Amino acid sequence: MTPSPDRADYWASQGDPPRPPKTAADYFEERPTCTLEPLDNNYGALSKPAVGFTPEEWRAMGHEEQKAARERQWQEAAKAQVEWEAEARGHAGVRGED
Numbered sequence: 001m002t003p004s005p006d007r008a009d010y011w012a013s014q015g016d017p018p019r020p021p022k023t024a025a026d027y028f029e030e031r032p033t034c035t036l037e038p039l040d041n042n043y044g045a046l047s048k049p050a051v052g053f054t055p056e057e058w059r060a061m062g063h064e065e066q067k068a069a070r071e072r073q074w075q076e077a078a079k080a081q082v083e084w085e086a087e088a089r090g091h092a093g094v095r096g097e098d
Helices: 007-013 055-060 063-094
Strands: none
Touching: none
16 A cells, blocks of 8 residues: 555554644744744743633733743643553554564
8 A cells, every 4th residue: 555645544544553633734834935833932922822822812921821831731742642652552562563
């Protein structure tokens, strides 16, 4: 089978466990010649809001509130990654692979 343009679909068709969800397209910043992932360690009224916050909510927050929101976002992402890796390792064990 030829891999599809979407690698996650191809891996799933080969029996691999589902990959973590893809990043929403509106997260990225479109530029004339490229697409960029915004720096998620920036703070301030004009920085990209943490996941779950609107730009208006983000602008109204102080530095420490924004910092705490970013930390929660990173902790949630880390937890999801650890869970996915545990599932993938379990799946590999079922197939007899390490």
